[in-house]
Amino acid sequence: MAQRLLLVSTIMAFLAGLAIASFAGFREFLPGLLQGALITVEITVAGAVLALVCAVIAALAKLYGPAPVRWLAITYIELFRGTSALVQLFWMFFVLPHFGVRLEPLLVAILALGLNIGAYGAEVVRGAIIAVPRGQWEATIALNMSRAAALRRVILPQAFVAMIPPWGNLLIELLKSTSLVSLITIADLTFRAQQMNQTTFRTVEIFIIVLLLYLAISMIITVGMRALEAKAAGAVARGRAH
Amino acid sequence: MTAPDSNGTPMVRFENVTKSYGSFVVLDGLDLEFGAGEKVAIIGPSGSGKTTVLRMLMTLERINDGIIWLDGEPLTHMERDGQLVPANAAHLRRQRGKIGMVFQHFNLFPHMNAVQNCMEAPVTVLRMPKAEARARACELLEMVGLGDKFNHYPGQLSGGQQQRVAIARALAMRPKVMLFDEVTSALDPELIGEVLNVIRKLGSELDLTMLMVTHQMGFAKEFADRVCFFHSGKICEQGPPEQIFGAPENERTKQFLSAVLEAT
Numbered sequence: 357m358a359q360r361l362l363l364v365s366t367i368m369a370f371l372a373g374l375a376i377a378s379f380a381g382f383r384e385f386l387p388g389l390l391q392g393a394l395i396t397v398e399i400t401v402a403g404a405v406l407a408l409v410c411a412v413i414a415a416l417a418k419l420y421g422p423a424p425v426r427w428l429a430i431t432y433i434e435l436f437r438g439t440s441a442l443v444q445l446f447w448m449f450f451v452l453p454h455f456g457v458r459l460e461p462l463l464v465a466i467l468a469l470g471l472n473i474g475a476y477g478a479e480v481v482r483g484a485i486i487a488v489p490r491g492q493w494e495a496t497i498a499l500n501m502s503r504a505a506a507l508r509r510v511i512l513p514q515a516f517v518a519m520i521p522p523w524g525n526l527l528i529e530l531l532k533s534t535s536l537v538s539l540i541t542i543a544d545l546t547f548r549a550q551q552m553n554q555t556t557f558r559t560v561e562i563f564i565i566v567l568l569l570y571l572a573i574s575m576i577i578t579v580g581m582r583a584l585e586a587k588a589a590g591a592v593a594r595g596r597a598h
Numbered sequence: 599m600t601a602p603d604s605n606g607t608p609m610v611r612f613e614n615v616t617k618s619y620g621s622f623v624v625l626d627g628l629d630l631e632f633g634a635g636e637k638v639a640i641i642g643p644s645g646s647g648k649t650t651v652l653r654m655l656m657t658l659e660r661i662n663d664g665i666i667w668l669d670g671e672p673l674t675h676m677e678r679d680g681q682l683v684p685a686n687a688a689h690l691r692r693q694r695g696k697i698g699m700v701f702q703h704f705n706l707f708p709h710m711n712a713v714q715n716c717m718e719a720p721v722t723v724l725r726m727p728k729a730e731a732r733a734r735a736c737e738l739l740e741m742v743g744l745g746d747k748f749n750h751y752p753g754q755l756s757g758g759q760q761q762r763v764a765i766a767r768a769l770a771m772r773p774k775v776m777l778f779d780e781v782t783s784a785l786d787p788e789l790i791g792e793v794l795n796v797i798r799k800l801g802s803e804l805d806l807t808m809l810m811v812t813h814q815m816g817f818a819k820e821f822a823d824r825v826c827f828f829h830s831g832k833i834c835e836q837g838p839p840e841q842i843f844g845a846p847e848n849e850r851t852k853q854f855l856s857a858v859l860e861a862t
Contacts, residue, residue: 489705491701491703491705492705492707494656494658494701494705495701495705495706495707497656497657497658497694498656498658498697498698498699498701498768499718499719499723499767499768499771500691500694500695500719500723500771501718501719501722501723502691502723505722505723509718509722510707510718513709514708514709
């Protein structure tokens, strides 16, 4: 895995070098695009936090909630998984105002994308909880622990490790879907690129830089999640029986 | 049916308990008593319902009919307006605290070391101060011969050591009744002895009611006050080990014992 990272980093460095060497426009476009990238990162981070919270709540509600709560969670998951993220953005931005709800574009972006990824995440969390061996639950019952204490102290810490790789996927998915917010007037990376392209027509230079910036951010996510996985897996692997 | 050495109320009493999965009846109208401090070995072929007896007592399985009594009070039921109704969660938690269980596959918490495994329930359930829980955990781990493994995680321990941690973990909750569900079945043969020695030690040093489902006939013979032979969801024969192993009366008991003894 370290080798693969090295390979990708090398390719990126090569492309970056190519860009710097070939294009006089690099210095011209980069500052503006970096500003856009900052917005992209902001939406990704805030969206990720919201997605994680929604995913855990929806998963627990679906698994252990009383019937009405369970149905609410299922409705949320199916609704946000089953419709396109772009349509969800448009709904919150263009349709809700007709019902008197007017939200800031940035808030809409974070809400829509966070809820969307959270719906996928809910199934990831649920799957990881179910995958914890039944004997662990039985041990908590035999020790007279409440279900809440069992989840908090025994089940979720073990489920957490299994969740990390799929969450890495989802976060990259989230990063990529932030480009949709350019369609609701937010000046993210993609928006800035289109704007510059329309005024300068230096399409190749601009979009090579954009590509590299997205790739760089997703690499940071990948490396971060790997580190987290190694740390968490280390803690549990020491304990895994047999 | 009363336990040989029980005086007064039995510690555990199964009263006409029935358990079935769909149309498959695992236990059929079971009546069984265990006296306080009694050590009982439960033997029988697989599928005879012997493990289910322990699992129902630990409230891991719901019973379909009948009542289980624990320490003079109903376990599966509770009294409300002079009537017995199915127990709610609060009642179960109050009663369940009197029972500890050790599993075939240990079921230790893999993300906690030996001491943490033994501290977890006393701290989160009994609200014991951490220092006290730690001291008690260390004391119990010493008792099961793991004084040098406090900070080892389950994955760093052998099966026999893990099972001894599991015994210490159950004892940390100060149960009156200890259930052992085939606790040596998942162990390599050379590790069985160390676990049985610990169980022997508990039997002689602690005032516990001990119920064990086991395939270790030699140990059952030497350790138990009484042996219950299960077959097809019923008690076929029970009595002191000398009688069951020495002069079994029931034909099924004879068949089972000769098959088991032949294999070893």
